[in-house]
Amino acid sequence: MAHRWKSDLNWSDVTPKQAFLNRRQLLTGAAALVASPAIAGLGGAPSAYSTTEAPNTLEEITNYNNFYEFGTDKEDPAQNAGGLTTDPWAVQIDGLVDKPGSYDLGDLLSGVSLEERIYRFRCVEAWSMIVPWVGFELSTLLARVGVQPSAKYVYFETLVRPEEMPGQRRPLLDWPYREGLRLDEAMNPLTILATGLYDEPLPNQNGAPLRLVVPWKYGFKSIKSIVRISLMDKQPETTWNMINAREYGFYSNVNPTVDHPRWSQATERRIGGGLFSKRQETLMFNGYGEEVADLYAGMDLKKLY
Amino acid sequence: MPVSDRINATLRKVPAWPLYIVGPLPGLWVFWLGLTGGLGVEPIKALEHELGQFALKLLVVGLAITPLRRFAGLNLIKFRRAIGLLAFFYIVAHLAVWLFLDVQDGSLIWKDIVKRPYITIGMAAFVLMLPLALTSNNWSIRKLGPKWRQLHKLTYLAVPLGGIHFVMLVKxxxxxxxxxxxxxxxxxxxxxxxxxxxVAA
Known part of the structure; x- marks a missing residue:
């Protein structure tokens, strides 16, 4: 009975991707004719790290977000993030690096080759999506600024700008939002800095203009709208861990065997299945064990969750 | 004649039974929205939360009736049973969505109830409300006599538990x-x- 309402169709099926790409080519062509700047996509190269699972629609990815800077409801970021100024944008890179400084975003992106990474994205709240990110490996940026031998952790901060981020007008979190990775996690080729999705620049609600994506960790580790990257020799403070260390560990690797104190992490709901969608099993390291399990060899992941 | 008396006089002519027909409609409406994409891309949690909040709102209204009479002279007592039963209807619907659409796995339900304090508390509130819903009729009032009033003081425990349940479940x-x-x-x-x-002084 439940299945009567279930449909395999997605919004992307309304206009097949090939068709809307063609349409976009037409537009691009038309734009070129009137000698305006081309509006071609970002052109991220395909990657072997991408999953073959079908991505969620742009509609789904851009209307179901946790980005408390713009409000706590899932639709708040889509509604409130439009006013965020993302150009100009600078990222302060400091700490244990050879070339610290304030880097303009354009400067950071010059010379990097963008890739499309279609990743599983698993939220700590037990829902998931498939997202076609466009970005580059964090390791290339770290190599460029020169990581000093004493550095062991990478720390990130989100922009604080209450005028444009209405959620920051209340002390809901201790702003700025903070996240961190161990250096070897940061250097893993799966860890990217994303600048786009669906071959277009990142929508503001998804963390424009620059965000982290760490696909084997719960989504809150993938910090958005980054303005600071700092190399440290000590484990940095991270926002959700500061709020409730029992519920949100520093590592926060996707792990179906370690429950969140308030809910099970054994299964997840893939967004887009409608009212009668079935839960599916959550995979260890969100299915990226082959690439990352070695990072945690010998660690008790029940304690270091 | 004070305003409250005039309102009371008007309300005396309004029957309570239409509440049983109109009351569930918002619930059916959000269910319809959930089916047709009107609750966003993740309708299950959205529906669960909407129903839970409807219930909480009705419980708040139910708790307000006595103070309204005492401090504002408004007499809404005759609607109180319908409001309480509607709140119970929304709590059952909220539970059903949690059970059948959200958790889905029957073996996990009990685990959730004992392991997760916010669910334990929500469940406790539901259990406390069961005898109240079952005795919300004239026959029970007659049968139980003064004990009925005692029994229905469980509301004072059940409603704040519902409120705490809500505070605990958000991040x-x-x-x-x-x-x-x-x-x-x-x-x-x-x-x-x-x-x-x-307050009276």
């Missing part, structure tokens, strides 16, 4: 659930004699 300290809890505790405080004397 961090959010304003909306705290506002509900604050209003609930305020309405309960009005039941204390010494506070009543102060």
């Amino acid at each position: 961090g300290w959010q304003i909306e659930p705290l506002a509900y809890l604050f209003v609930i505790l305020g309405l309960l405080a009005l039941r204390f004699r010494f506070i009543q004397r102060r």
Whole structure:
């Protein structure tokens, strides 16, 4: 009975991707004719790290977000993030690096080759999506600024700008939002800095203009709208861990065997299945064990969750 | 004639039974929205939360009826049973969505109830409300006599538990659930004699 309402169709099926790409080519062509700047996509190269699972629609990815800077409801970021100024944008890179400084975003992106990474994205709240990110490996940026031998952790901060981020007008979190990775996690080729999705620049609600994506960790580790990257020799403070260390560990690797104190992490709901969608099993390291399990060899992941 | 008397006189002519027909309609409406994409891309949690909040709102209204009569002279007592039963209807619907659409796995339900305090508390509130819903009829009032009033004081426990359940299930300290809890505790405080004397003075 439940299945009567279930449909395999997605919004992307309304206009097949090939068709809307063609349409976009037409537009691009038309734009070129009137000698305006081309509006071609970002052109991220395909990657072997991408999953073959079908991505969620742009509609789904851009209307179901946790980005408390713009409000706590899932639709708040889509509604409130439009006013965020993302150009100009600078990222302060400091700490244990050879070339610290304030880097303009354009400067950071010059010379990097963008890739499309279609990743599983698993939220700590037990829902998931498939997202076609466009970005580059964090390791290339770290190599460029020169990581000093004493550095062991990478720390990130989100922009604080209450005028444009209405959620920051209340002390809901201790702003700025903070996240961190161990250096070897940061250097893993799966860890990217994303600048786009669906071959277009990142929508503001998804963390424009620059965000982290760490696909084997719960989504809150993938910090958005980054303005600071700092190399440290000590484990940095991270926002959700500061709020409730029992519920949100520093590592926060996707792990179906370690429950969140308030809910099970054994299964997840893939967004887009409608009212009668079935839960599916959550995979260890969100299915990226082959690439990352070695990072945690010998660690008790029940304690270091 | 004071305004409250005029309102009371008008309300005396309004029957309570239409509430049983109109009351469930918002629930059916959000269910329809959930089926047709109107609750966003993840309709299950959205529906679960909407139904839970409907229930909480009705419980708040139910708790407000006695203070409204005491301090504003408004007599809404005859609608109280319908409001209570509607609240119970929404709690059952909220539970059903949690059970059948959200958790889905029957073996996980009990685990969730014993392991997760916010679910334990929500469940406790539901269990406390069961005898209240079952005795919300004239026959029970006659049968139980003065015990009926005693029994229905369980409301004072069940409703704040519902409010705490809401505060606990969100991430961090959010304003909306705290506002509900604050209003609930305020309405309960009005039941204390010494506070009543102060408000009346």
